[in-house]
Amino acid sequence: MPRCNRVCNRLCLVGVIGLTLARGGAASGQTAPTSKTGARLATIVRLALGETTLAEVAKALSDQTGVSVSAAPYLRERKLVVQMENLSADQALGALMALNGWQLYETQEGAIVITRPPRPTPLTLSEVPAALHAVLPRDIQQFLGVGIAAGMPKNVWERRMQAIGMSQAVIPRRIVEKTERLVKTQLDELAAEQKTADKTKKIPYAKLTPRQRENLLEALVFNDLGFFVSSPGGPLLYDTLIPIQRDFSVAEARFQGGMLSIGSTVANTQVKFFASFGAHISSDKPVKQTTP
């Protein structure tokens, strides 16, 4: 079991106390924490840290309040720029929680840990988009355009999509273009930095420079995120599920050209179509599958 999950489970077992400042930050005038921990977090702190990490912020808060503040292992290296003075520790923590949607848990008296919110358990397809958003870091959500309106069309294709009422296709397309560009940039940099005479030689990760490791990590991640956006995962991410994915009672089956499709008729002011998924019916050979 991953260490962070063990931590989270243990936290649940000891009776997690979500401090009220976890969501949006504790405002002056809110109900004061009643525990000794809360009293210590009322300490005025100075966090003139500049470019730092969450682990360093946690250490500074621990040093100044006497409360053991720590970050979940996977969040420790999160880069931040922090310049906060003349604030109580709970106000400072509240601001950091609001910045990235993190939460604070008191594991025992005098010890708090910063984590991502608990992972939701989706019970239906329509609950998947919110659950996926919850597991993506906030900056990755922003990068992927989650919740961002398409805005003005930028080219002929986008104008056409807008004209036929399909402007929601624009954001995933823009994201795919962006990720492709970033992957290409990373690969070009990797190739340019390769100093060995034999360019086709296999290079272990351990032999890569720090910059090359960053290049590789970015290429991997943006490559897969781009695919996710353009695959059937895209509608899950952007919450653009077709009607049968939200409500299966509207489904109907059709059979045409050897293919059984399950879907529903969708109409808006401009277009009418059968949004469906299905497969070719065959009993003795592999079948070709389509997806919604």
Add this chain to the structure above:
Amino acid sequence: MHLKFAWSQACAVCLVAGAICQFAPVAVAQTAPSALDRQRLVFHAQQQSFAQVVAALSLEMKRGIAADGVPRLLQADFNLEGTAREVLDRVADAFDYQWTLSRSGVVLLSKRFQNPDERPQLNLPELQQMARDANTVLRQASGGRAMNQTAQLINALFDAFSPEQRQILQDGKSLPIGQFTAAQVQLAQAALLGATLDSPRQLWTYLASQLTGLPRSSIQWKANGQTQDLLTGQSTPLTFLYYQWQARNGLEYTTVLSGSGAIFVLPMLPEE
């Protein structure tokens, strides 16, 4: 086994599905508390880093500032005079950030990604956690079913139709879900889950495995085909970067990172 993602098909699917719903309106992050409109600032900074600008601005505004990450832009110059809000807008804009206020009045700066070169933070442990969590979410939504069963489920559904139901379908008519038996509904729903979730599950499985295997991975450039300039006739070899890693099942896997799509070679990867 070779699997190549159907790029154009996937895009078309997105277009169709994307047409259905509307995005929520853009959230206006730049809130406008009156205190920021009343406070007037003169803010000058020459060739200052983001962290230096944040420190100086925090001092001028007498407010805490917390920012996520660091921008691509290393330095910037500012000669600003106006309300605190106007200054904040200009500074955030220069570094491709957006801002809002915490309940206690701390300025919160987060990246907005209007600059195409800007990218999110990529910390390996956090990414590994993200990939594992996304996989878990999708597996839970699948009801714990194994992947790649959709076509078989559709075939089983067809086999489960009565002769009368098949006749309706073969006559080119629709068969509403209300005319399905309970067993048929179950098969159709299971197929829907597979059709919707299998592909993203596979992708997140790959990303999780690739990230787990990163420290012991290797890369290799290989020529694979060539392109030809239609005007000059000149040929250029196409070179791809192959990423090779060992999954938890002990098998070696290879992905081509081409910038325009990954081609997964070798057996399908089991979920971790």
